[in-house]
Amino acid sequence: MDVVVTGGRGSSGRWIVDRLAGPHDVTVLDRRLPDDGGHPAVGYRALDLTDAGGVFDALTAIDPDAVVHWAAIPVAGNHPGVDLFRNNTLAAHNVLSAAGRVGADVVQGSSDGAYGFFFAEETPVPDELPITEQHALRPEDDYGLSKVVTEEIGKTIARRDGIAVASIRPSWIQIPGEYPCRDEGYVNDLAAGAGNYWSYVDVRDVVDLVEAALAGEVSGHEAFNCVGPDNALGRPLVELMREQYGTVPDDCTVEGDAAAYSTAKATELLGWEPTRSWREAADENVAVPTV
Numbered sequence: 001m002d003v004v005v006t007g008g009r010g011s012s013g014r015w016i017v018d019r020l021a022g023p024h025d026v027t028v029l030d031r032r033l034p035d036d037g038g039h040p041a042v043g044y045r046a047l048d049l050t051d052a053g054g055v056f057d058a059l060t061a062i063d064p065d066a067v068v069h070w071a072a073i074p075v076a077g078n079h080p081g082v083d084l085f086r087n088n089t090l091a092a093h094n095v096l097s098a099a100g101r102v103g104a105d106v107v108q109g110s111s112d113g114a115y116g117f118f119f120a121e122e123t124p125v126p127d128e129l130p131i132t133e134q135h136a137l138r139p140e141d142d143y144g145l146s147k148v149v150t151e152e153i154g155k156t157i158a159r160r161d162g163i164a165v166a167s168i169r170p171s172w173i174q175i176p177g178e179y180p181c182r183d184e185g186y187v188n189d190l191a192a193g194a195g196n197y198w199s200y201v202d203v204r205d206v207v208d209l210v211e212a213a214l215a216g217e218v219s220g221h222e223a224f225n226c227v228g229p230d231n232a233l234g235r236p237l238v239e240l241m242r243e244q245y246g247t248v249p250d251d252c253t254v255e256g257d258a259a260a261y262s263t264a265k266a267t268e269l270l271g272w273e274p275t276r277s278w279r280e281a282a283d284e285n286v287a288v289p290t291v
Contacts, residue, residue: 002064003214004029004104006049006095007071008042009291012109012173012203016068017042018289019207020214027062028291029055030071039291049091052098059098066214067099069108072150073143076119081142088146092153100161107213108154110167110223112261114147116140118195126197128251129237130262133169133223155221166213170206170226171199171261179282181232190233194244197260198231202276212270222269225261229274233257 001024008017008028017039020026027043038044047054049071059067071091073084092108099106115131117123119141127135139145147169154165174181181200186192193199209226231237234257241248254260266272 001025001066001214002062003027003066003068004059004062004064005068005070006030006091007069007109009034009038010070010074011175012206013070014289014291015203015207016070016210017291019211020068027064029058034291036290039289042291049094050087052094055094056098056101059095059102059104063102064099064104066105066107067095068210068214069095069099069106071095072109072146076113076141076143085142085146088143089149089153092150096153096157096165100157100163103161103163105164105214105218106154106157107166107168107210108150110151110169111144111147112169112171112196112199112225112227113141113144114139114151114169116144117197119144120195123195125241125245125247126249126260128249129241129254129260130258131225131260132262133225133265151221151223158221164218165221166216166218167221167223168206168209168213168226169223170201171196172201173203173206174200174278174281175203175288176276176281176284176286179278182278182282187233190240190244193232197237198233198240199227199260200232200278201226201228201274202281205274205276208275209266209270209272212266212272216270218269222265224266224270225263226266227259227261227263227274228277229259230257230277231259232278234279
C-alpha cells in the first residue's frame with residue numbers, strides 16, 4: 001500500500017513512519033527534509049500543509065492508497081491560540097480534501113483534548129466513567145476546538161468523497177524509557193494529572209491503533225479513544241476522583257486502576273487493545289526511530 005504520512009518527523013509521527021516503512025511504500029510530508037537523508041525506506045517532500053495548492057499537488061502526484069495525517073501543533077500554550085487553530089484546522093482541511101479527491105482513506109490524529117477536560121478553566125467531572133467516544137465535546141481552548149473542527153472536516157470529507165476517516169484520540173503520548181507521567185512531581189501531586197484523569201498512552205500502542213485503522217473496515221468517519229490499559233498512578237480511579245473532585249459521575253462503571261477512557265470501540269471495530277503499561281514501559285530501553 002502507498003501511504004503518505006504528514007508530520008512524520010515529529011516526536012510520535014516518527015514511530016508511525018518507522019512501523020509502516022517496509023510493509024508499505026511511505027512518503028513523509030513535513031516542513032523540513034531530514035539533514036541526514038532520513039529513513040532509507042522512506043520518501044520525503046517538504047511543504048507547508050497550510051498551502052492548499054502544494055498539498056493538492058503533492059497528493060495528486062503521489063496518488064496514495066491512504067493518508068496518515070499526523071501533523072499539527074500538538075498542545076495548547078506554546079503558540080498564540082489563533083495561530084494554533086489556523087494551522088491545525090487549515091492543514092487538516094487541505095490534507096483531507098486532497099485525500100478525498102484522490103480516493104485515499106485517512107487516519108488522522110485527533111486528541112482527548114476534543115472533550116475539553118484538560119484545558120478547561122476548571123476541569124469538569126465527566127458525564128460518565130469510563131468516557132466513551134459518544135461523550136459530549138466541550139472544549140474551552142483553541143487546541144481542543146481545533147480537534148473538534150478537524151473531526152468535523154473528517155465527517156464532511158467522508159460524506160462527500162466516500163472515503164473512510166478514522167480520528168484517533170490519544171491521551172498524553174509517552175515514549176518508552178521516558179514516561180513523564182511517572183516523574184516524582186507528577187506521581188506525588190494528585191492535581192498534576194487531574195486534567196485528563198491521570199490517563200496516558202504508550203506511543204507504540206498509538207502506532208498499533210493507526211496500523212489497525214489502516215487495515216480495518218472503517219465506514220464513513222469514526223473516532224477512537226487511544227489510552228493505556230490503566231491510569232498512570234496505579235490506584236483505583238474512583239478513589240482518585242473522589243479525592244481530587246469529591247465525586248464521581250452517576251454513570252460510573254470503572255473498576256480498579258482502569259483508565260478513565262473506554263477503548264471498547266477500538267477493540268470491537270478494529271481488534272485493538274492497549275498492551276503497554278507504565279509498569280514495564282517507563283523503564284524500557286527502546287531506540288527512538290530516526291526519520
